[in-house]
Amino acid sequence: MKRSLGRPRSAAADEAILAAALELLSEVGYTAMSVEAVASRAGVGKATIYRRYEDKTDLVIAALSTTTADFRVPLRSTSRDELIAIARSLAETPPAVALSVTGTLLSEQDESPELLDHFRERVIEPRREVIREVFRRGIERGELRTDTNIELAIDAFTGSFLAAHIARGELSSNWPRAIVETLWQGLSVPHAH
Amino acid sequence: MKRSLGRPRSAAADEAILAAALELLSEVGYTAMSVEAVASRAGVGKATIYRRYEDKTDLVIAALSTTTADFRVPLRSTSRDELIAIARSLAETPPAVALSVTGTLLSEQDESPELLDHFRERVIEPRREVIREVFRRGIERGELRTDTNIELAIDAFTGSFLAAHIARGELSSNWPRAIVETLWQGLSVPHAH
Amino acid sequence: MKRSLGRPRSAAADEAILAAALELLSEVGYTAMSVEAVASRAGVGKATIYRRYEDKTDLVIAALSTTTADFRVPLRSTSRDELIAIARSLAETPPAVALSVTGTLLSEQDESPELLDHFRERVIEPRREVIREVFRRGIERGELRTDTNIELAIDAFTGSFLAAHIARGELSSNWPRAIVETLWQGLSVPHAH
Amino acid sequence: MKRSLGRPRSAAADEAILAAALELLSEVGYTAMSVEAVASRAGVGKATIYRRYEDKTDLVIAALSTTTADFRVPLRSTSRDELIAIARSLAETPPAVALSVTGTLLSEQDESPELLDHFRERVIEPRREVIREVFRRGIERGELRTDTNIELAIDAFTGSFLAAHIARGELSSNWPRAIVETLWQGLSVPHAH
DNA sequence: AACTAATCGAGACGGTACGTCCTGTCTTTGA
DNA sequence: TCAAAGACAGGACGTACCGTCTCGATTAGTT
Numbered sequence: 001m002k003r004s005l006g007r008p009r010s011a012a013a014d015e016a017i018l019a020a021a022l023e024l025l026s027e028v029g030y031t032a033m034s035v036e037a038v039a040s041r042a043g044v045g046k047a048t049i050y051r052r053y054e055d056k057t058d059l060v061i062a063a064l065s066t067t068t069a070d071f072r073v074p075l076r077s078t079s080r081d082e083l084i085a086i087a088r089s090l091a092e093t094p095p096a097v098a099l100s101v102t103g104t105l106l107s108e109q110d111e112s113p114e115l116l117d118h119f120r121e122r123v124i125e126p127r128r129e130v131i132r133e134v135f136r137r138g139i140e141r142g143e144l145r146t147d148t149n150i151e152l153a154i155d156a157f158t159g160s161f162l163a164a165h166i167a168r169g170e171l172s173s174n175w176p177r178a179i180v181e182t183l184w185q186g187l188s189v190p191h192a193h
Numbered sequence: 194m195k196r197s198l199g200r201p202r203s204a205a206a207d208e209a210i211l212a213a214a215l216e217l218l219s220e221v222g223y224t225a226m227s228v229e230a231v232a233s234r235a236g237v238g239k240a241t242i243y244r245r246y247e248d249k250t251d252l253v254i255a256a257l258s259t260t261t262a263d264f265r266v267p268l269r270s271t272s273r274d275e276l277i278a279i280a281r282s283l284a285e286t287p288p289a290v291a292l293s294v295t296g297t298l299l300s301e302q303d304e305s306p307e308l309l310d311h312f313r314e315r316v317i318e319p320r321r322e323v324i325r326e327v328f329r330r331g332i333e334r335g336e337l338r339t340d341t342n343i344e345l346a347i348d349a350f351t352g353s354f355l356a357a358h359i360a361r362g363e364l365s366s367n368w369p370r371a372i373v374e375t376l377w378q379g380l381s382v383p384h385a386h
Numbered sequence: 387m388k389r390s391l392g393r394p395r396s397a398a399a400d401e402a403i404l405a406a407a408l409e410l411l412s413e414v415g416y417t418a419m420s421v422e423a424v425a426s427r428a429g430v431g432k433a434t435i436y437r438r439y440e441d442k443t444d445l446v447i448a449a450l451s452t453t454t455a456d457f458r459v460p461l462r463s464t465s466r467d468e469l470i471a472i473a474r475s476l477a478e479t480p481p482a483v484a485l486s487v488t489g490t491l492l493s494e495q496d497e498s499p500e501l502l503d504h505f506r507e508r509v510i511e512p513r514r515e516v517i518r519e520v521f522r523r524g525i526e527r528g529e530l531r532t533d534t535n536i537e538l539a540i541d542a543f544t545g546s547f548l549a550a551h552i553a554r555g556e557l558s559s560n561w562p563r564a565i566v567e568t569l570w571q572g573l574s575v576p577h578a579h
Numbered sequence: 580m581k582r583s584l585g586r587p588r589s590a591a592a593d594e595a596i597l598a599a600a601l602e603l604l605s606e607v608g609y610t611a612m613s614v615e616a617v618a619s620r621a622g623v624g625k626a627t628i629y630r631r632y633e634d635k636t637d638l639v640i641a642a643l644s645t646t647t648a649d650f651r652v653p654l655r656s657t658s659r660d661e662l663i664a665i666a667r668s669l670a671e672t673p674p675a676v677a678l679s680v681t682g683t684l685l686s687e688q689d690e691s692p693e694l695l696d697h698f699r700e701r702v703i704e705p706r707r708e709v710i711r712e713v714f715r716r717g718i719e720r721g722e723l724r725t726d727t728n729i730e731l732a733i734d735a736f737t738g739s740f741l742a743a744h745i746a747r748g749e750l751s752s753n754w755p756r757a758i759v760e761t762l763w764q765g766l767s768v769p770h771a772h
Numbered sequence: 773a774a775c776t777a778a779t780c781g782a783g784a785c786g787g788t789a790c791g792t793c794c795t796g797t798c799t800t801t802g803a
Numbered sequence: 804t805c806a807a808a809g810a811c812a813g814g815a816c817g818t819a820c821c822g823t824c825t826c827g828a829t830t831a832g833t834t
Contacts, residue, residue: 006783007825013785029300031224034815045786050817096299102359103293107222109362116362124360138380145382152353152375155360159352160345166295167317167348169302169309182345186379187331189338202805227794238807243796392809393799399811415686417610420789431812436791482685488745489679493608495748502748510746524766531768538739538761541746545738546731552681553703553734555688555695568731572765573717575724585778586830592780613820624781629822 009052016042017049021063030060030100057108057115060101065122073130079138080180083157086131087176090161098123099162128154156183202244209235210242214256223253223293250301250308253294258315266323272331273373276350279324280369283354291316292355321347349376395438402428403435407449416446416486443494443501446487451508459516465524466566469543472517473562476547484509485548514540542569588631595621596628600642609639609679636687636694639680644701652709658717659759662736665710666755669740677702678741707733735762 020042024033035056039046053059074085105116131154138144160179164171172178213235217226228249232239246252267278298309324347331337353372357364365371406428410419421442425432439445460471491502517540524530546565550557558564599621603612614635618625632638653664684695710733717723739758743750751757 004783005781005827007785009784010825029297031297031300035817036815039786043786045784045788046817047787047819048785051784055817056815096296096302098296100293100296100300103289103291103296104222104224106289106358107225107293109289120360128360142382144380145378148380149371149375151360152357152372153380155353155356155372156349156376157356159354159356160348161352162355163348163350163352164345165299166291167313167321167344169299178342179345179348182342183349183376184379184381185338186377186381187337187341187346188377188379189335206806228796229794232807236807238809239795240797240808241806244805248796249794390809391801391807393811395810396799415683417683417686421791422789425812429812431810431814432791433793433813434811437810441791442789482682482688484682486679486682486686489675489677489682490608490610492675492744493611493679495675506746514746528768530766531764534766535757535761537746538743538758539766541739541742541758542735542762543742545740545742546734547738548741549734549736549738550731551685552677553699553707553730555685564728565731565734568728569735569762570765570767571724572763572767573723573727573732574763574765575721576769583778584776584832586780586832588779614822615820618781622781624783625821626782626823626825627780630779634822635820 010048013042013044013048014052017044017052017059018063018066020044021059022066025060025063025097026094030097030104033060035059054115057101057104058118060097061105061115061119061122064098064101064119065126068123068126071127071130073133079134079141079143080184082134082138083180083184084176086134086157087161087179090158091171091176093161095162095165099165128158131157153183203241206235206237206241207245210237210245210252211256211259213237214252215259218253218256218290219287223290223297226253228252247308250294250297251311253290254308254312254315257290257294257312258319261316261319264320264323266326272327272334272336273377275327275331276373276377277369279327279350280354280372283351284364284369286354288355288358292359321351324350346376396434399428399430399434400438403430403438403445404449404452407445408452411446411449411483412480416483416490419446421445440501443487443490444504446483447501447505447508450484450487450505451512454509454512457513457516459519465520465527465529466570468520468524469566469570470562472520472543473547473565476544477557477562479547481548481551485551514544517543539569589627592621592623592627593631596623596631596638597642597645599623600638601645604639604642604676605673609676609683612639614638633694636680636683637697639676640694640698640701643676643680643698644705647702647705650706650709652712658713658720658722659763661713661717662759662763663755665713665736666740666758669737670750670755672740674741674744678745707737710736732762 017038020038021033024037024041033056035046035049038059039049042049049059053062071089074082074089076082076085101119105119109116132150135144135148135150135153139146139148157179160183161171164175164179210231213231214226217230217234220226226249228239228242231252232242235242242252246255264282267275267282269275269278294312298312302309325343328337328341328343328346332339332341350372353376354364357368357372403424406424407419410423410427419442421432421435424445425435428435435445439448457475460468460475462468462471487505491505495502518536521530521534521536521539525532525534543565546569547557550561550565596617599617600612603616603620612635614625614628617638618628621628628638632641650668653661653668655661655664680698684698688695711729714723714727714729714732718725718727736758739762740750743754743758
């Protein structure tokens with residue numbers, strides 16, 4: 001059995017680092033956030049951060065992935081209401097950080113693909129799984145089409161949120177209901193029978 | 194009389210700067226691209242860039258807006274085919290730059306909202322207008338629902354592209370057809386009559 | 387003719403950097419002096435220092451070599467008085483910095499011999515030349531032995547200063563006269579005739 | 580009763596630490612030598628070093644003082660030959676470490692004068708005592724002047740070695756004989772009688 | 773044989789400095 | 804007046820040490 005040697009890493013430092021990173025990310029954004037500021041606010045040496053994370057981007061991914069647990073599956077009586085609940089959760093998420101981090105990671109895909117993988121696994125995929133579960137349940141219940149491509153539907157759902165922010169900034173209060181309505185009914189005119 | 198004094202600005206420099214910026218953006222991404230590298234590749238002094246653009250972000254917006262003209266409205270016999278054509282255009286666009294620029298701009302929204310406005314006006318809006326025209330024509334033709342919220346539909350369309358890239362990276366070759374199909378039919382099961 | 391391009395280096399920065407370095411050297415010593423502190427005290431960016439000097443050691447050498455001009459040849463009626471005058475100049479020199487820099491340079495002789503060469507040329511040799519001139523004149527005047535190995539005599543003279551500091555620290559006020567006396571008469575008992 | 584409790588300190592560690600420190604000192608010099616490297620080469624934890632020595636300088640002093648015993652008093656038939664023998668011993672000593680350590684200690688004289696005292700007592704003084712003994716014996720034998728200031732003579736002797744290294748680096752093979760000759764005869768021309 | 777206490781190698785801790793790079797501005801010569 | 808070249812102040816990057824601190828695992832003397 002492989003027992004660890006030396007002084008163990010401090011759990012208090014773990015938490016302080018991630019909390020400070022998350023605060024600074026939302027305050028000043030990805031680019032303007034400095035590792036030095038994170039260390040200072042966490043009351044931690046810079047080396048203590050770099051012992052845990054490869055570089056600034058890696059730290060940010062870890063900080064973002066702590067927010068994953070807050071994104072929970074809502075239980076409602078209909079799939080439609082569940083989707084609206086999810087849309088409400090999305091609407092409360094600050095998109096700036098996620099967008100710039102994602103963009104940076106995609107840019108650096110060739111140099112360090114493992115960071116992007118890590119991000120998808122820790123940040124993106126947990127959120128998608130919550131939505132995926134709602135879709136699966138909706139199909140079982142007979143409320144959603146059985147031939148729906150779930151991944152594309154999730155794309156449309158979460159992507160709408162991104163595109164709305166990019167195009168117009170703040171979302172209106174009835175956005176969750178409106179976007180679900182739009183995706184629910186589809187674009188085509190109903191067939192006559 | 195409003196005629197400029199002294200040596201006029203070089204049109205060659207204009208082009209070289211934007212071309213170099215565009216190249217570097219697609220090569221290394223927004224964060225890793227340095228104004229110094231743009232100047233060097235364009236064979237231009239840094240001051241020549243800063244005489245034209247406020248800062249790095251402003252330069253990038255200008256570079257990106259040169260690509261706007263390439264995004265043209267396709268004419269097909271059906272709206273569905275036109276949407277597929279647009280999806281194909283989207284699929285050819287590298288999303289990384291737009292994402293990281295947008296993220297950065299959103300982060301800095303409080304300090305310099307005019308840059309974000311500029312970006313929306315020059316880069317985002319022209320592309321959306323192309324898609325908007327397709328939707329308008331589809332409604333006129335009777336192929337699309339009259340009660341469709343066009344802005345939300347555009348969000349779903351362009352956002353799907355972003356979300357797919359974020360979640361899975363490269364898009365499959367049949368993605369344009371598949372995403373249009375998904376949005377076209379909607380999520381709900383058809384009503385019995 | 388090769389004329390320089392671009393903004394010329396600031397002479398004000400040159401001076402401020404060397405002055406700040408010299409101050410800090412005498413205040414805290416070589417090891418405790420930081421380049422960051424030099425930059426800060428000089429009101430200068432760190433890059434402005436590193437544009438001029440390879441590294442910290444190179445900066446220190448440059449700072450020390452500005453003190454060379456102060457070490458002047460004294461004119462007295464006898465060589466003995468001139469040597470005493472030089473000993474007095476030596477006694478006023480703070481030896482700590484020179485010793486630690488010299489030691490460091492000798493240690494790193496294998497990795498970067500050019501720094502040591504530079505130090506010898508700029509700091510050591512000018513001082514030795516002053517003393518060498520005194521010896522040459524003394525021999526011409528017939529006051530010093532013609533078979534004296536001047537380099538070894540200079541070694542004994544300047545080395546006495548170092549060794550005294552290493553062994554006992556502060557020099558007594560009559561040290562200049564006493565050391566000249568010791569070297570002047572030699573160690574051996576006078577021959578009987 | 581003053582007997583120690585707990586596990587006694589390892590003599591093997593004592594030796595390994597000093598040996599590693601001495602090796603690294605001569606390989607890379609005082610400044611570039613890290614305590615971490617000493618610990619690693621000695622196969623010892625860093626705390627095991629800091630349990631024995633106050634800080635890096637203290638460790639170096641201890642390492643250097645182990646070399647003291649090698650500097651022995653030579654017995655020859657004349658003082659002149661004994662001085663030449665000592666000069667030969669000096670010529671074999673690497674001077675870089677002593678210089679940088681001394682310089683650092685002098686720089687820090689105000690903060691920690693006890694380290695400098697310790698260095699003088701353990702490293703400098705034992706060597707001087709060997710030379711002092713030779714001078715004393717020479718005076719008793721009637722070979723050296725009775726009015727010689729022994730401390731200054733030792734300064735001249737050991738200092739010559741330092742100055743030669745600083746000014747020219749490696750010493751020539753006949754340096755021991757030449758420096759003794761220079762100091763022996765003195766600088767002044769012999770008086771006529 | 774069990775207990776106590778200081779040591780051991782290992783390695784994490786907060787902190788500080790290193791030398792590099794980039795931003796946006798400024799200052800020169802030359803066209 | 805604009806161009807290129809490149810220096811400017813400032814500040815973040817990621818690395819490397821310093822001297823201290825915690826681990827689990829020895830290695831003695833004391834009960």
